[in-house]
Amino acid sequence: MTITRIGAAGTALAVVAALGGCTLDGGGATDPDGGAQDVTGEVTLQTWSLKPRFTEYVEGVIADFEQEYPGTEVTWLDQPGDGYSDTVLAQAAAGELPDVTNLPPDFALTLAREGLLTDLTTVDDTLEDTYVPGALAAYRYAGLEGTFGFPWYLTTDLNYWNTAMFQEAGLDAGSPPTSLDELVAQARIMHDATGGYLMSRKPGVGDFAAAGIPVLSDDGTELTFNSPEAAELLDVYRDAYAEGLMPDDVLTDAYLGNSQLFAEGKVAWSTGGGNFINSVLETNPALEGQITSSPYMGATPLYVQGLSVSNTSTNLPTAVALARFVTNAVNQEAFSAEVPGVFPSTAASQENPDLARSDGTPQGDAKAIAFSNLTTARVLQPVEISEAMTTVINQQLAAAITGDKTSAEALDAAVAECNKLLADQ
Known part of the structure; x- marks a missing residue:
């Protein structure tokens, strides 16, 4: 298998990558035929340059997941910001892609073309109702069938x-x-x-x-x-x-x-x-x-970070459940409360008055304007x-x-x- 070099993310995405978040309510994974599967066992979660600033936050989300699903164990890997695309490519080429990996849409495209990412429409039929349209569309690619990332956290201009x-x-x-x-x-x-x-x-x-x-x-x-x-x-x-x-x-x-x-x-x-x-x-x-x-x-314009699930995961039900849990509305809203200018991708969060309201300062006005456009914003440059x-x-x-x-x-x-x-x- 040959894997081409991943293109660099845009400037705004590079800024977003220094931040972290979470999304949607947990729930059991489903197989393509609609049957529930057990969420248990070990999985790996890889993020992009979230340590040490967000160590407490991420470890807290992982602890909550393991409590929600007894018998699960999450190993958290965090990679440095520099050279992250090369790290992901090397992992993919070696057959060592983590179960759940933080990938912006341009990084995910290369792996999706190689068949290395799970088409989430086959394991989750709630995507359309869960995430804002532009964020979900960011992980759908021209010429490919499927959706290849759970939207995580967003910024816009x-x-x-x-x-x-x-x-x-x-x-x-x-x-x-x-x-x-x-x-x-x-x-x-x-x-x-x-x-x-x-x-x-x-x-x-x-x-x-x-x-x-x-x-x-x-x-x-x-x-x-x-x-x-x-x-x-x-x-x-x-x-x-x-x-x-x-x-x-x-x-x-x-x-x-x-x-x-x-x-x-x-x-x-x-x-x-x-x-x-x-x-x-x-x-x-x-x-x-x-x-x-x-x-x-x-x-x-919309700038998106997301979590993709490896198509070669040996514990797909738990990997899907983890990605959905990290990207649930409760976790994402908690993260956006900590980090000004970063917003949740979940549709339910768009009704949160605390996120939509300005405090009357120029900074608050800017945040409110940015938030108000999330439901219609989209990735502009392919x-x-x-x-x-x-x-x-x-x-x-x-x-x-x-x-x-x-x-x-x-x-x-x-x-x-x-x-x-x-x-x-």
């Missing part, structure tokens, strides 16, 4: 605005842009009035998806974002860049990044998770009282897009924005090259 920069430009941060056209119009006003920047990042595939533009064929064999609609969106960024509405180095290696520039008070807009405002204020306390938030423009494809896409989009190519030419070139890479996966 929203908009953040620098109110002081808005006020200086004569703009109302209480009525920020809600569309790309409005963003460009207010960026022009700000730049003309103060020389400051509202726009400070180039677009990506996620922006096409957020605008409702198809980016991957239904069977997963072709990327499709070289459409007239995508070219039109890219033209908007090209024109804004030519007009000087974005920093000159936004397309170069010297670019510090939209989030960092926002944290330094140098640009007036950034996107980030529900806890992004806290990290900004830790970096730059001078921005206290100068940040407000609003819902993401277009479809809201997990089939590898690091190599991302490099190609970035190069071609930069060529379009600088005017070296037309948007249509750049998108055609990006899709053609990426589809060659996709065919080799």
Whole structure:
């Protein structure tokens, strides 16, 4: 068996991976014919960089599981953050994949293609009722039948605005842009009035998806974002860049990044998770009282962590029961109470007023906005897009924005090259 390299998770996922959680009410596993199976015996649970910060939490969940199911014994393995994908690949190649493994959707895809993960629809008929749609869809892949992960914990993005920069430009941060056209119009006003920047990042595939533009064929064999609609969106960024509405180095290696520039008070807009405002204020306390938030423009991106069950587990009923227990509503809600900006994937949790309510602070408002969009948020950039494809896409989009190519030419070139890479996966 040959296992290809797992693609790197996105930046937001890398942040989420440093956190941990749990989900759904426990229950006996079922076989494909619907019969109950005994939950007993030994299983292994592997997480991603949760020690030592969440040792007490995870050990508590394991203890509760073992009490709920007498005769079970869980061995907890926690792997370092660096090189985690290589560790999982090595385990899979050696036939030593743990019974239950923490895998984000892009990591799980590679193993699902190799037939190494259990299709959870064959062991759990409550998935649709248990988890929010976007989180469950993250573990369903074009061209594959099945669902290959129990969603665990989530983050999503929203908009953040620098109110002081808005006020200086004569703009109302209480009525920020809600569309790309409005963003460009207010960026022009700000730049003309103060020389400051509202726009400070180039677009990506996620922006096409957020605008409702198809980016991957239904069977997963072709990327499709070289459409007239995508070219039109890219033209908007090209024109804004030519007009000087974005920093000159936004397309170069010297670019510090939209989030960092926002944290330094140098640009007036950034996107980030529900806890992004806290990290900004830790970096730059001078921005206290100068940040407000609003819902993401277009479809809201979702970042997901989950638990997958090995298809070669010698104790499948207990492995399934453990994954379901760790991801039950009670456990997930307890975890989100500890970690701002991380939310449960369980549908029942979306009615929890403690999670939905703001305490009236900018931080509380951001958390409430992020939480309110979980039921409709979805993974925007297909997990089939590898690091190599991302490099190609970035190069071609930069060529379009600088005017070296037309948007249509750049998108055609990006899709053609990426589809060659996709065919080799």
